[in-house]
Amino acid sequence: MGRTSKDKRDVYYRLAKENGWRARSAFKLLQLDEEFQLFQGVTRAVDLCAAPGSWSQVLSQKIGGQGSGHVVAVDLQAMAPLPGVLQIQGDITQLSTAKEIIQHFEGCPADLVVCDGAPDVTGLHDVDEYMQAQLLLAALNIATHVLKPGGCFVAKIFRGRDVTLIYSQLRVFFSSVLCAKPRSSRNSSIEAFAVCQGYDPPAGFLPDLTKPLLDHSYDPDFNQLDGPTRIIVPFVTCGDLSSYDSDRSYPLDLEDGSEYKYTPPTQPPISPPYQEACTLKKKGRLAKEIRPQDCPISTVDSMPQ
Numbered sequence: 001m002g003r004t005s006k007d008k009r010d011v012y013y014r015l016a017k018e019n020g021w022r023a024r025s026a027f028k029l030l031q032l033d034e035e036f037q038l039f040q041g042v043t044r045a046v047d048l049c050a051a052p053g054s055w056s057q058v059l060s061q062k063i064g065g066q067g068s069g070h071v072v073a074v075d076l077q078a079m080a081p082l083p084g085v086l087q088i089q090g091d092i093t094q095l096s097t098a099k100e101i102i103q104h105f106e107g108c109p110a111d112l113v114v115c116d117g118a119p120d121v122t123g124l125h126d127v128d129e130y131m132q133a134q135l136l137l138a139a140l141n142i143a144t145h146v147l148k149p150g151g152c153f154v155a156k157i158f159r160g161r162d163v164t165l166i167y168s169q170l171r172v173f174f175s176s177v178l179c180a181k182p183r184s185s186r187n188s189s190i191e192a193f194a195v196c197q198g199y200d201p202p203a204g205f206l207p208d209l210t211k212p213l214l215d216h217s218y219d220p221d222f223n224q225l226d227g228p229t230r231i232i233v234p235f236v237t238c239g240d241l242s243s244y245d246s247d248r249s250y251p252l253d254l255e256d257g258s259e260y261k262y263t264p265p266t267q268p269p270i271s272p273p274y275q276e277a278c279t280l281k282k283k284g285r286l287a288k289e290i291r292p293q294d295c296p297i298s299t300v301d302s303m304p305q
């Protein structure tokens with residue numbers, strides 16, 4: 001596969017490079033903002049699960065005008081620096097990371113918390129949905145400590161079997177909860193975004209890091225909410241038919257007449273997990289599978305059974 005084939009198959013990947021975004025995800029946040037005006041009046045924001053940093057790029061460009069905004073970005077992975085963005089490397093489900101984030105907003109709360117976190121997908125849908133829900137709840141827990149009243153929380157959500165339970169929990173804290181699907185998010189993916197506006201915790205609610213928002217023992221009856229307890233939130237698609245369709249392949253010369261020119265990634269990964277394999281391969285030292293038929297007879301004979 002040539003280096004241009006991904007540009008052809010994934011128009012948002014290509015446009016991200018051409019527009020200087022570190023990842024195609026930038027378009028998801030931009031399309032969510034077009035629909036919900038997320039950045040209006042925002043000067044302080046938290047970007048959870050931020051690497052490689054395209055949402056942080058969008059936030060630092062859009063909020064507070066002329067770089068006066070304050071963005072704190074957090075991820076497990078190291079992220080190349082971005083001007084005006086304070087970075088924390090850590091796991092958002094860990095108490096120590098949560099505390100570090102919260103201390104930046106003491107006395108000066110945030111207007112917006114976003115979380116585009118995704119676990120390493122296993123392909124086992126129940127496990128993936130559960131992991132995703134845990135990330136979202138960890139993000140929500142942090143949001144309850146740093147958001148100002150009326151603030152906004154946007155988080156990636158997998159629209160799986162138990163999603164109504166999550167909507168119910170979000171509705172406890174926000175006056176409006178919607179499920180949004182930006183046009184740049186593939187139809188084939190169960191990913192969507194919970195857009196929660198109007199932070200308004202219940203009277204007397206005291207954020208507490210020692211108590212997770214979700215009791216980890218899933219109660220099967222509570223999990224199957226129905227009747228009056230079942231919350232169905234509105235589903236909104238963001239970006240109209242004039243936006244590119246993320247599930248389509250496009251010819252390399254776009255319809256606006258612009259001529260195709262390959263653009264390298266804006267920010268190559270700084271320490272990708274495959275780096276060691278690449279170095280070994282370059283040195284010709286990448287281990288190859290040893291098949292018995294390739295071994296000299298004497299070695300095969302002495303191999304343990």
Ligand code: SAM
Nearest residue numbers: 025049051052053054055076091092116117118
């Ligand atoms: N919004 C990002 C952007 O625009 O560049 C892309 C985020 S990427 C889809 C998902 C990120 O979630 C990964 O960088 C991953 O390291 C991070 N992540 C997953 N689990 C995490 C955790 N427990 N704590 C912090 N980050 C986590």
